[in-house]
Structures are given as structure tokens and as C-alpha cells.
Amino acid sequence: MIRKLKELFKEEQSCQRIEMPIDKKMLVEDLDLWYGKTKALKNINIELEENKVTAIIGPSGCGKSTLLRCLNRMNDTIPSVRVEGKVWLDGYNIYDEVTDCVDIRRKVGMVFQKPNPFPFSIENNIYYGCQVNGIDVDKGGVVERSLKQAALWDEVKDRLDENALSLSGGQQQRLCIARALAIEPDVILMDEPCSALDPIATAKIEDLIDELKEYYTVIIVTHNMQQAARVSDYTAYMYLGELIEFGETTQIFENPQEENTERYITGRFG
Amino acid sequence: MSLRKLISIWLFVVSVVIAGMGFWAIATQAQIGYWTMAGSLLIISLTCYASGIHHYVTKKNRKSFLMLFYGSVVLTVAALSIYIPSVVDLRPWEIFARIPDHFFFSMFMVVIGVLSSYLSFRPFYDYKKEGAQYGAYYLLHISIFFTLLPLFIIIFNIITRGMGGITWEFLTEDIVRMGEDGGVYPAILGTLAMISLTAVIVLPLGVGTAIYLAEYARKGLAVRVIRTAVNILQGTPSIVHGLFGYAFFVLIVFNGQKSLLAGALTLAVLTLPIVTRSAEEALNAVPGDLRDASLALGATKWQTIKKVVLPPSLPGVLTGTVLGLGRAAGETAPIMFTAVYFSGAGTPSSLFRPIQALPYHLLSLYRLVGYRDVEGQAWATALLLLIIVLGINITAIMVREKYRQRF
Missing domain, CATH: 1.10.3720.10 (MetI-like)
Incomplete structure (x- = not known):
């Protein structure tokens, strides 16, 4: 109570700032995360390159998705989660007390494992982000641009007012990507975006990721090591909540420094 | 077709007819006499006895006792239904004053009929799993029936009695x-x-x-x-x-x-x-x-x-x-x-x-x-x-x- 009152009367604080290293978009610094009393992330340090695709791989339960959700503060929606450490985005700490997580999520978009379009029409799905953020844009224009970027325009241009749930699974997932692109974020987080899709839809999304990195920084969590090797420039390997190894994808897959990484990549466990 | 199956089918038919009579009596507020009721119960109990005895004679096991016991219960009820009305005046059931006195008899016939029809699947248990299967389905249908029965009785009753009163003047x-x-x-x-x-x-x-x-x-x-x-x-x-x-x-x-x-x-x-x-x-x-x-x-x-x-x-x-x-x-x-x-x-x-x-x-x-x-x-x-x-x-x-x- 008293703390809340103090916060209320506290003078407007300026956000902590640092100089970002060149070509880096996000820095994760000494990040720890607890689910209740279980420590799920242990001292994570990682530098994410701008306009590159970074893949996070590792066996189930190693904390890949948790780390990803830390990057746009989606973990705040889970009541039992406690986070310590810093995540820098363009020199600002997103875990700063004065940072509004709504602003963060506007800059760091997210695509989920299961396609989750809203039960509205296709164009309203796309326009929703602009609407809630008060971005004043031409609706038709933003819908067309996002759908084209997500390589979905040709398939749906004649039925923009149909319910998004009538699309197929792969189309729904691309719609979710288009929806995330509509508010022009800097970073796009993808949490196993292809795990619910068939191989053809997966191939389409992988091509799309390749195109997206021209404009956006993409961070993708995946279960599929071939996928990581195909789409990513950098790869992080996690195991039991720790970041074991991080480096260029070719190096991680061809010449891993850690034995644990090598065993996972060669399929001896996980 | 074996005698046992014949008895079962006979029991089923009789009990369904009796349940139907009871339901019809409830719906139309017709009166069921003491002797009709006692007679139908007697038929059921005798059929149950026949089924039980036949089962005991051919199979020599104790499963048949259920039928005999049930037959005895129905027989007792039949006897009471003749005896009780002569000594107990049912009129004091003022709470059902708007329902005919014989409502209870009708209701009772429905219950007995439905129970007996379920039991008529019993003899099939021994040689067919399907017998038990059908019996179980039948039981589920009966429970649905009893869930809906009060609703239909209420609606039917109120509509038939209230219809005449609804006039333009009334509204x-x-x-x-x-x-x-x-x-x-x-x-x-x-x-x-x-x-x-x-x-x-x-x-x-x-x-x-x-x-x-x-x-x-x-x-x-x-x-x-x-x-x-x-x-x-x-x-x-x-x-x-x-x-x-x-x-x-x-x-x-x-x-x-x-x-x-x-x-x-x-x-x-x-x-x-x-x-x-x-x-x-x-x-x-x-x-x-x-x-x-x-x-x-x-x-x-x-x-x-x-x-x-x-x-x-x-x-x-x-x-x-x-x-x-x-x-x-x-x-x-x-x-x-x-x-x-x-x-x-x-x-x-x-x-x-x-x-x-x-x-x-x-x-x-x-x-x-x-x-x-x-x-x-x-x-x-x-x-x-x-x-x-x-x-x-x-x-x-x-x-x-x-x-x-x-x-």
C-alpha cells in the first residue's frame, strides 16, 4: 500500500539508457525467471542481431518459450512469474519500472504456436492492432501491405470480409503473422510457428521468415533442428534453463563447442 | 425359440402395455379401478415366477431368485392395492386435491410396468452380452423418460384446463x-x-x-x-x-x-x-x-x-x-x-x-x-x-x- 502511494507521488523517472553495440537489436543481461519457487531461466545473457533471424533450440521444457515471452513481457500475464535482470531494446530497459509493457509489445510483436486469429473478419483482424494503438492509417492500405508481406494477399484478397476462422490452419498462421506486421514492430517473436502446420504450409512460412528479415529482427523458437538450420543466421541452444551455446548457425551445427550441444544436434537425446 | 425367451418377451409386452395404460390414465385423467390394477400386477408377478422357476430348473443356479423376489414384491403390492383402499380413505391427500384419487394407481402402474420391462431383459444376461447391453440402454432411456414425464404431465394438464379461460376479455x-x-x-x-x-x-x-x-x-x-x-x-x-x-x-x-x-x-x-x-x-x-x-x-x-x-x-x-x-x-x-x-x-x-x-x-x-x-x-x-x-x-x-x- 505504502509502496503504491510512493509510486503514485514519485516524480516522473527517466528510463535507464545504455549505448547499444553496433548491429545489435536486443541485449539480455543476467536474466533470471521463477515460476513460483521453480527457477526456469538461469542467468541468461544473449545479444540479438538486428535484421537477422535468431533461432532458439533445445529439448522440451528447457525454457525456450519462456525466454521468448520475456522479450515482450508476455510473462507478466502469468501471476506466479517473477523476473530479475535486464532486457535492453534499442538502449532502453524493458523491465524498467517506468516502462509500459503495452509500448514494448507494440514494438516487439509475437506469433504463437497455435494459430489464434480473432473471430472477426480478415481485415478487422489485421486492423485490430492499429485500432487499439490509435495508429491513424488507411485501413485498406494497411490490410493490403500486411497481407502482401505475409504472402497471403493473393489467397484472400476477394474475401477480406469473411470470418478469419474459415481459413485453413496455414493461412490462419500467416494471417497471425500479417496481423503482427500491421503495427510495424521492430522485432517479431515466433513461438514454434509451424508446429501445428503441414509441410507445405511450413515451407511457405519458412520462405516468409527469410523475406521478413530484410525489415525486421526475427527470433524464432523451434523444435525442429532442420528448420533452425534452414531459416536462421544465429542459433542459441538451451538446456534446463541455461543458455549452453550461442553463435552463428553454421558454427553451431557444424562445429559445436560444447559436448551437450553436439549430443543434442546429432540426436543422441532430446 | 426357447421357452425362456418366450417368457421374457411376454413379460416385456405385458409390462409395456401396463406402463402404457398407466401413462394413458395419467394423461387423460381416466380412472383405473382397483381390480384392473390388481389384475395387471398379478399377471406380472406370475410371469416373473414362471421366469424364475424356469431359470432355476434349467440352469440350477441362484440368479433366478431375483425374479422370484421381484415377483413376490409385485404380488404383495397387488394384494395391498386391493386391501388398502377398503380401509384407508385416500381423500385426505389434500395436496393432490386437484388430481384424481387414482392418480397414484396410474403412477404406480407406470413405475411397475417400466421396472418389469427392464427386468424382462434379465434372462438374456446368461448367454449374451448383448442382453446386458440392451438392458443398460433401456435403463438409460427409462431415466430420460422419467425426467421428461413430469414436464409433459404439467404442460398437458395446464393447457387442457387453462385453454378455455383465455379469452380476449381475460387478456x-x-x-x-x-x-x-x-x-x-x-x-x-x-x-x-x-x-x-x-x-x-x-x-x-x-x-x-x-x-x-x-x-x-x-x-x-x-x-x-x-x-x-x-x-x-x-x-x-x-x-x-x-x-x-x-x-x-x-x-x-x-x-x-x-x-x-x-x-x-x-x-x-x-x-x-x-x-x-x-x-x-x-x-x-x-x-x-x-x-x-x-x-x-x-x-x-x-x-x-x-x-x-x-x-x-x-x-x-x-x-x-x-x-x-x-x-x-x-x-x-x-x-x-x-x-x-x-x-x-x-x-x-x-x-x-x-x-x-x-x-x-x-x-x-x-x-x-x-x-x-x-x-x-x-x-x-x-x-x-x-x-x-x-x-x-x-x-x-x-x-x-x-x-x-x-x-
């Missing part, structure tokens, strides 16, 4: 001579005004509570306490609501004056838990994925609730509200102390004036039966009330089916 005029003539026009308007006002009060309160419980509250002690309180409120007898409404709204708030508003407030308290619970369920049915998707696009929590969570759950919320109102429309106890007069209130003209309402009208007429000639009016009122309540419920169900969202 458009006020009470004349304590309900012997005239109609229920002010009461219809009063009931409709009351439930509309209740809806206006209860909808924002209930939906607000539900949004708080489902979206904002952390799942801790406070939520458990609120939810338990809501459940207790729902379990409270309606007469207690009525007394509360009288003690608080009428005596304290409105200075001793019964009024439309006081009644609507009392009914709102009564329906609040129903609305809250159904709205909460509807909100919880919206997948968490959609909330995450909205938050990840930079929406605030309130924007998410307003634009993503509420629209698809609205049909559910409205259905719950309307079902709650359906219950409120038929309640007598909460309004009798707080809002209604039997006569003289006229059509509703002000929030602070008393009204007339259908349920209380029915209660008053029922009290007058025997002193004045109001029975036809009472049945007609009952039918009208039934039509209004069923209409409300059917509307709610249709709305839900039409706008139901699938994710």
Missing part, C-alpha cells in the same frame, strides 16, 4: 368481482414491467461482477470468498429474499410503500447470482489464446476485454440473464411483500407505485378457490404464466444457438 380487462370475471391485463403489464426493470438493474451489476471475477481478480482467497458468497446467494430460499426486500427496500428505502422499483430490486438480488455465474462461464469459455494475441499486439487489458473477450461471450451472457429473468418472472415470494397488490393497483404508471403481477394473482386466486368461482381464471392465469416463462426460456435458447461462437 384485456382488469379484475372484476375478486377474479370471477374480468381478466389479468394489469398483471400482464406489471409482470413485464417488473422483469424489464430487473433486467436493466441486474445486467450491468452481474456482468461487471463476472468480468472482475473472470478477468481481473487473481485466483486467490478473495475470489473464492466472492464466489462462495454468490453461491450462497443463489441457494437462499426466495421467501428470504422477499423478507429482505420488505425489511430493507420497502421499510427503510421506500418508507413503507410497496413499489415496482422495490420489487425489481428484490428480484435483481435474486437473479444476480444466476447472471453472474453464467456470464463468468461465458467469459471463461473464450480461449486464453485470444487474450494473449490481443495483448501481444499492444492492446491494454480493458481493450482486450472490450473488443476480444466480450463480443463472443455476449450470447452466453444474454442467455444466462434471460434464463434468470425467466425464473424471476415466475417468482411469487420475493414480490408479494415488496411490490404487488391483488387488485386495485391498475396498470403500472410509476416506479414508486405498487403493481399487479401474474404469479401473485395466481396465488390469490388459489386462496379464493372454494369461496368464489375463480378456478377457471386460476388455470388460465397459470397457462399464461407458463407461456410467458417458457417463451422467455425458448427465446434465450434460440438466441444462444443462433449466435454461438465456435473457436
Whole structure:
């Protein structure tokens, strides 16, 4: 109570700032995360390159998705989660007390494992982000641009007012990507975006990721090591909540420094 | 075909015929004589004996004792049914004074018939698993039948008795001579005004509570306490609501004056838990994925609730509200102390004036039966009330089916 009152009367604080290293978009610094009393992330340090695709791989339960959700503060929606450490985005700490997580999520978009379009029409799905953020844009224009970027325009241009749930699974997932692109974020987080899709839809999304990195920084969590090797420039390997190894994808897959990484990549466990 | 199967089929046919006779007697209020009843029971018990004895002779095991035991029970009942009416006068069952004396016999024949028809599957158990299978299915069908039976009896009864009383005069005029003539026009308007006002009060309160419980509250002690309180409120007898409404709204708030508003407030308290619970369920049915998707696009929590969570759950919320109102429309106890007069209130003209309402009208007429000639009016009122309540419920169900969202 008293703390809340103090916060209320506290003078407007300026956000902590640092100089970002060149070509880096996000820095994760000494990040720890607890689910209740279980420590799920242990001292994570990682530098994410701008306009590159970074893949996070590792066996189930190693904390890949948790780390990803830390990057746009989606973990705040889970009541039992406690986070310590810093995540820098363009020199600002997103875990700063004065940072509004709504602003963060506007800059760091997210695509989920299961396609989750809203039960509205296709164009309203796309326009929703602009609407809630008060971005004043031409609706038709933003819908067309996002759908084209997500390589979905040709398939749906004649039925923009149909319910998004009538699309197929792969189309729904691309719609979710288009929806995330509509508010022009800097970073796009993808949490196993292809795990619910068939191989053809997966191939389409992988091509799309390749195109997206021209404009956006993409961070993708995946279960599929071939996928990581195909789409990513950098790869992080996690195991039991720790970041074991991080480096260029070719190096991680061809010449891993850690034995644990090598065993996972060669399929001896996980 | 073996003798055993023949006996089973005979038992099945006989018991179905007897159950049918009982049902027919209930539906048409025909009288079943003591001897008809005793005779049919005798046939059943003898068939059961035959089945049991045959089973014992051919199989030499003890399973047949069930049939013999059941046969004995039916035989005993048959004997009692001849004996009891001669020594006990059934008339003191005043609570069923409007139902023929022989209602119990009819009911009893239905029960015995259905039970026997189930038991007729019994002999098949030994050589066929399917026998047990059919028996189980049959039992399930019987339970559905018994669930629906009271509903049909009530509706059938009220329609046949109330139909004649519903005339143009009945629908458009006020009470004349304590309900012997005239109609229920002010009461219809009063009931409709009351439930509309209740809806206006209860909808924002209930939906607000539900949004708080489902979206904002952390799942801790406070939520458990609120939810338990809501459940207790729902379990409270309606007469207690009525007394509360009288003690608080009428005596304290409105200075001793019964009024439309006081009644609507009392009914709102009564329906609040129903609305809250159904709205909460509807909100919880919206997948968490959609909330995450909205938050990840930079929406605030309130924007998410307003634009993503509420629209698809609205049909559910409205259905719950309307079902709650359906219950409120038929309640007598909460309004009798707080809002209604039997006569003289006229059509509703002000929030602070008393009204007339259908349920209380029915209660008053029922009290007058025997002193004045109001029975036809009472049945007609009952039918009208039934039509209004069923209409409300059917509307709610249709709305839900039409706008139901699938994710």
C-alpha cells in the first residue's frame, strides 16, 4: 500500500539508457525467471542481431518459450512469474519500472504456436492492432501491405470480409503473422510457428521468415533442428534453463563447442 | 425359440402395455379401478415366477431368485392395492386435491410396468452380452423418460384446463368481482414491467461482477470468498429474499410503500447470482489464446476485454440473464411483500407505485378457490404464466444457438 502511494507521488523517472553495440537489436543481461519457487531461466545473457533471424533450440521444457515471452513481457500475464535482470531494446530497459509493457509489445510483436486469429473478419483482424494503438492509417492500405508481406494477399484478397476462422490452419498462421506486421514492430517473436502446420504450409512460412528479415529482427523458437538450420543466421541452444551455446548457425551445427550441444544436434537425446 | 425367451418377451409386452395404460390414465385423467390394477400386477408377478422357476430348473443356479423376489414384491403390492383402499380413505391427500384419487394407481402402474420391462431383459444376461447391453440402454432411456414425464404431465394438464379461460376479455380487462370475471391485463403489464426493470438493474451489476471475477481478480482467497458468497446467494430460499426486500427496500428505502422499483430490486438480488455465474462461464469459455494475441499486439487489458473477450461471450451472457429473468418472472415470494397488490393497483404508471403481477394473482386466486368461482381464471392465469416463462426460456435458447461462437 505504502509502496503504491510512493509510486503514485514519485516524480516522473527517466528510463535507464545504455549505448547499444553496433548491429545489435536486443541485449539480455543476467536474466533470471521463477515460476513460483521453480527457477526456469538461469542467468541468461544473449545479444540479438538486428535484421537477422535468431533461432532458439533445445529439448522440451528447457525454457525456450519462456525466454521468448520475456522479450515482450508476455510473462507478466502469468501471476506466479517473477523476473530479475535486464532486457535492453534499442538502449532502453524493458523491465524498467517506468516502462509500459503495452509500448514494448507494440514494438516487439509475437506469433504463437497455435494459430489464434480473432473471430472477426480478415481485415478487422489485421486492423485490430492499429485500432487499439490509435495508429491513424488507411485501413485498406494497411490490410493490403500486411497481407502482401505475409504472402497471403493473393489467397484472400476477394474475401477480406469473411470470418478469419474459415481459413485453413496455414493461412490462419500467416494471417497471425500479417496481423503482427500491421503495427510495424521492430522485432517479431515466433513461438514454434509451424508446429501445428503441414509441410507445405511450413515451407511457405519458412520462405516468409527469410523475406521478413530484410525489415525486421526475427527470433524464432523451434523444435525442429532442420528448420533452425534452414531459416536462421544465429542459433542459441538451451538446456534446463541455461543458455549452453550461442553463435552463428553454421558454427553451431557444424562445429559445436560444447559436448551437450553436439549430443543434442546429432540426436543422441532430446 | 426357447421357452425362456418366450417368457421374457411376454413379460416385456405385458409390462409395456401396463406402463402404457398407466401413462394413458395419467394423461387423460381416466380412472383405473382397483381390480384392473390388481389384475395387471398379478399377471406380472406370475410371469416373473414362471421366469424364475424356469431359470432355476434349467440352469440350477441362484440368479433366478431375483425374479422370484421381484415377483413376490409385485404380488404383495397387488394384494395391498386391493386391501388398502377398503380401509384407508385416500381423500385426505389434500395436496393432490386437484388430481384424481387414482392418480397414484396410474403412477404406480407406470413405475411397475417400466421396472418389469427392464427386468424382462434379465434372462438374456446368461448367454449374451448383448442382453446386458440392451438392458443398460433401456435403463438409460427409462431415466430420460422419467425426467421428461413430469414436464409433459404439467404442460398437458395446464393447457387442457387453462385453454378455455383465455379469452380476449381475460387478456384485456382488469379484475372484476375478486377474479370471477374480468381478466389479468394489469398483471400482464406489471409482470413485464417488473422483469424489464430487473433486467436493466441486474445486467450491468452481474456482468461487471463476472468480468472482475473472470478477468481481473487473481485466483486467490478473495475470489473464492466472492464466489462462495454468490453461491450462497443463489441457494437462499426466495421467501428470504422477499423478507429482505420488505425489511430493507420497502421499510427503510421506500418508507413503507410497496413499489415496482422495490420489487425489481428484490428480484435483481435474486437473479444476480444466476447472471453472474453464467456470464463468468461465458467469459471463461473464450480461449486464453485470444487474450494473449490481443495483448501481444499492444492492446491494454480493458481493450482486450472490450473488443476480444466480450463480443463472443455476449450470447452466453444474454442467455444466462434471460434464463434468470425467466425464473424471476415466475417468482411469487420475493414480490408479494415488496411490490404487488391483488387488485386495485391498475396498470403500472410509476416506479414508486405498487403493481399487479401474474404469479401473485395466481396465488390469490388459489386462496379464493372454494369461496368464489375463480378456478377457471386460476388455470388460465397459470397457462399464461407458463407461456410467458417458457417463451422467455425458448427465446434465450434460440438466441444462444443462433449466435454461438465456435473457436
